Amino acid sequence: MKKRIQLLLLPLLVVFPWLAILAAELPVIYISAQSAVHFRSPEPIKYVDLPGNSFTGDLPQENLLRLRLKEPMSELKKVESLGILTITGEHYFAQYKLLAADESQASDSEVEILPTHMLPLIPALPSLSTPQIHAKSIALISARENKALAIQKNQGVTLKLNQLRCVGELFFLDLSFFNDSQVRYDIEDLNFVVSDKKISRASNFQSFEIKPRFILSSQMSFHRTARNIYVLPKMSFSAAKWLKITLSEKQPSSRSVTLELSYGELLSADGF
DSSP states (O other), X not given: OHHHHHHHHHHHHHHOTHHHHHHSOOOEEEEOTTSOEEEEOSSOOOEEEOOTTSEEEEEEETTEEEEEXXXXXXXXXXXXXXXXXXXXXXXXXXXXXXXXXXXXXOOOOEEEOOGXXXXXXXXXXXXXXXXXXXXXXXXXXXXXXXXXXXXXXXXXXXXXXXXXXEETTEEXXXXXXXXXXXXXXXXXXXEEEEEESSOSOGGGOOEEEEOOSEESOOOOEESSEEEEEEEEEOOOOOTTEEEEEEEEEOTTTOOEEEEEEOHHHHHTOEEO
């Protein structure tokens, strides 16, 4: 019976990938009566559902929720779970499991609502098929390289963003690579990571990797130049973060270059 249910769910997960997030375990937040927890949202918070009567909450800013415990910790340590907190923005909602912090677990003071925590209020339309994504990627790479939208150079290696397009729930990034040396560049990895622009305290540093939905070419080395299309799922993150694109070379040379894009630059992507 369990196997049959899994088979029935597979087509739904293909059409609605956010169902996989819904099925995953909720993020856990540890809270104490000594300090408040601040939840930062990339968009204005429209609605908050507090679990039970043990909490107070307010919105000091439209994208910031401050949550406090009313009960003394001595009365809460025996409670395994304090309930589920729901936060709703303009286009998403996120849920967190709240636990009372004890001596072995430090409480959280700041939580950023990440794309991995968000579920869309309106389910997305079915995404493009792989053949459709491939066709659009070919059309994109066939266009001439115009003035770079963004460019970064390091250790004789240049990473250039030629075009940035958006189709439905997907971002298409047209990237070029340049090698100034006579030594062949063997690609170790090209990764996409959303991370903080400024790191004030290591404990508050939050980053997460975005896996491409599609990569046009599997080329892993080049001598002078290379160009490729990378297709990423649409994402939302705060103005305090970058989307960092890092090209890394295999050892022993290990040359690397990182290109940083703001959320505003992603929002300016043209459709096609």
